[in-house]
Amino acid sequence: MKTKVGVLSSGGDCAGINSTIHWLVFSALDKDLVSRRGTMFEILGIVDGWKGLIEVRPDKKESLKRWTIPLKTDVVRTWARSGGTRLGTTRINPFDPANDKSEDLIKNYKKLGLDALVVIGGTDSLAVTYKLYKEGLKVIGIPKTIDRDLSDTDYTLGFDSAVNIITSDIDRLRVTAGSHSRVFVVECMGRKAGWLALEAGEASGVPIILIPEHDFVIDRVIELLKSRKRTFERYSIVLVSEGAKPRGMEEILEKRGRDGFGHYYLGGVGGFIAEEIQKHTNMEVRYVALRHLQRGGAPTAYDRRMGRKFGVAAIDMIVNEDFGRMVSLQHGDITSVPLKKAIDRLHLVDVEKFYNTKDYKTLDQIL
Numbered sequence: 563m564k565t566k567v568g569v570l571s572s573g574g575d576c577a578g579i580n581s582t583i584h585w586l587v588f589s590a591l592d593k594d595l596v597s598r599r600g601t602m603f604e605i606l607g608i609v610d611g612w613k614g615l616i617e618v619r620p621d622k623k624e625s626l627k628r629w630t631i632p633l634k635t636d637v638v639r640t641w642a643r644s645g646g647t648r649l650g651t652t653r654i655n656p657f658d659p660a661n662d663k664s665e666d667l668i669k670n671y672k673k674l675g676l677d678a679l680v681v682i683g684g685t686d687s688l689a690v691t692y693k694l695y696k697e698g699l700k701v702i703g704i705p706k707t708i709d710r711d712l713s714d715t716d717y718t719l720g721f722d723s724a725v726n727i728i729t730s731d732i733d734r735l736r737v738t739a740g741s742h743s744r745v746f747v748v749e750c751m752g753r754k755a756g757w758l759a760l761e762a763g764e765a766s767g768v769p770i771i772l773i774p775e776h777d778f779v780i781d782r783v784i785e786l787l788k789s790r791k792r793t794f795e796r797y798s799i800v801l802v803s804e805g806a807k808p809r810g811m812e813e814i815l816e817k818r819g820r821d822g823f824g825h826y827y828l829g830g831v832g833g834f835i836a837e838e839i840q841k842h843t844n845m846e847v848r849y850v851a852l853r854h855l856q857r858g859g860a861p862t863a864y865d866r867r868m869g870r871k872f873g874v875a876a877i878d879m880i881v882n883e884d885f886g887r888m889v890s891l892q893h894g895d896i897t898s899v900p901l902k903k904a905i906d907r908l909h910l911v912d913v914e915k916f917y918n919t920k921d922y923k924t925l926d927q928i929l
């Protein structure tokens with residue numbers, strides 16, 4: 563018996579995706595496991611996420627070459643250590659009411675002869691995966707987003723690498739901030755959840771952290787900076803999530819409009835804060851938005867390990883026919899949860915437990 567599995571990455575890229583694919587393929591094609599599993603595997607990589615599965619013409623050789631990659635161990639041999647996604651990704655919603663392509667996608671799944679599909683994605687992509695499950699496709703989800711805002715899993719791929727990047731960028735900024743005795747406002751990602759700011763802020767010991775879960779008062783930020791000046795601190799760093807809001811205002815949006823799922827692109831809150839500080843104090847201020855630097859580079863050891871565990875788990879789930887579920891890390895164990903549960907609500911920072919709303923920093927609790 564042979565089981566043909568499609569795999570794709572969808573939504574924002576991040577470190578750890580390639581490691582997942584690497585180990586998914588190595589586990590699936592492990593000859594020693596064939597008799598125990600009662601099946602052999604064939605793995606087909608889908609290029610550019612949902613777009614590939616919509617665009618591919620399975621009866622046309624050229625189209626197959628453009629939109630799919632047969633994944634063998636020699637193809638993915640070096641993937642585990644590289645960042646981003648070698649399969650490519652897009653932010654396309656196949657169920658977009660204005661341009662619904664779900665029928666084409668489902669037809670192609672069947673024409674490609676897929677027995678199962680593994681989707682490495684965040685909330686939006688896994689919501690699509692769940693809809694496909696309801697349409698009868700055999701799907702498995704793998705959690706991935708640097709925001710770490712998916713529910714029912716303690717980890718989503720890419721988060722640790724992003725936290726490390728933010729931390730080392732702040733180390734660099736400390737040098738120049740200290741030389742000039744300046745305030746630096748550093749904007750990191752995190753649309754609805756402040757985990758990146760909170761954990762990178764904690765790791766790098768920045769004095770002021772602003773997160774989407776708690777609207778900040780700009781006067782309070784300025785007061786905190788002034789009191790640092792009074793105690794002769796040479797410089798200060800304010801770390802702010804892109805989704806953090808000044809009290810009484812909405813999120814600050816980029817001019818780029820919306821993504822395929824209707825979400826506005828965020829960006830600029832750091833600039834707003836920097837201007838306000840500049841206007842109301844005599845401090846010298848600079849603003850740095852880390853933006854996509856946070857998603858680049860090689861995966862940390864942790865993301866490589868989690869990618870490995872998630873990839874292997876996905877194949878085990880296919881063997882056990884655990885479809886409609888997402889691989890999940892819970893209290894150190896790899897398990898799985900229904901996709902529906904994972905996408906139903908976002909995993910946000912519990913402000914009472916982790917955040918000091920008076921001084922805008924972490925509460926000294928273990929996260």
Ligand code: F6P
Pocket residue numbers: 573574575653684707708709751752753804821827828
């Ligand atoms: O994937 C989540 C995320 O990294 C958010 O933190 C950020 O707002 C968004 O993606 C950026 O998306 P894009 O790569 O499409 O600009």
